[in-house]
Amino acid sequence: MNQRSGWRVPDHLSDRPTRLTPPPESDNPGARFRVPEQMSADIAAERIERLAALAEAAVAEGEFDRSREYVRLARRLAERHRLSLPRSFDRAACDRCDVYQRPGVNVRVRTQRGRVIRRCDCGATARYPYSD
Numbered sequence: 275m276n277q278r279s280g281w282r283v284p285d286h287l288s289d290r291p292t293r294l295t296p297p298p299e300s301d302n303p304g305a306r307f308r309v310p311e312q313m314s315a316d317i318a319a320e321r322i323e324r325l326a327a328l329a330e331a332a333v334a335e336g337e338f339d340r341s342r343e344y345v346r347l348a349r350r351l352a353e354r355h356r357l358s359l360p361r362s363f364d365r366a367a368c369d370r371c372d373v374y375q376r377p378g379v380n381v382r383v384r385t386q387r388g389r390v391i392r393r394c395d396c397g398a399t400a401r402y403p404y405s406d
């Protein structure tokens with residue numbers, strides 16, 4: 275009965291440190307486990323850039339839901355790594371429906387009194403100053 279209650283690490287996680295397998299060369303041997311290492315922030319930033327390109331391409335192909343998945347993934351990554359989305363990405367992603375907006379495809383863009391106004395096909399309107 276040494277084996278604890280049939281609990282086993284799923285294969286896709288088995289190379290990660292877990293509660294049951296303390297890290298072998300730990301400088302803190304008392305630690306029972308550690309949180310799996312996060313990918314570094316610059317790798318996350320790179321992935322976000324790539325997701326922006328993918329989201330844009332998806333919209334060009336009319337795959338709006340696919341672009342939403344990319345935008346959501348990018349937002350999640352940014353949140354987890356405490357990064358902000360690049361300004362252009364943030365402006366192009368709809369706050370309401372998460373779609374990546376491409377003028378002439380799924381967003382109307384106009385200007386009024388020093389502001390850019392973007393009206394998404396979902397009906398959401400975003401306004402921000404020219405300078406951004």
Ligand SMILES: [Zn+2]
Pocket residue numbers: 368369370371372373394395396397398
């Ligand atoms: Zn929208």
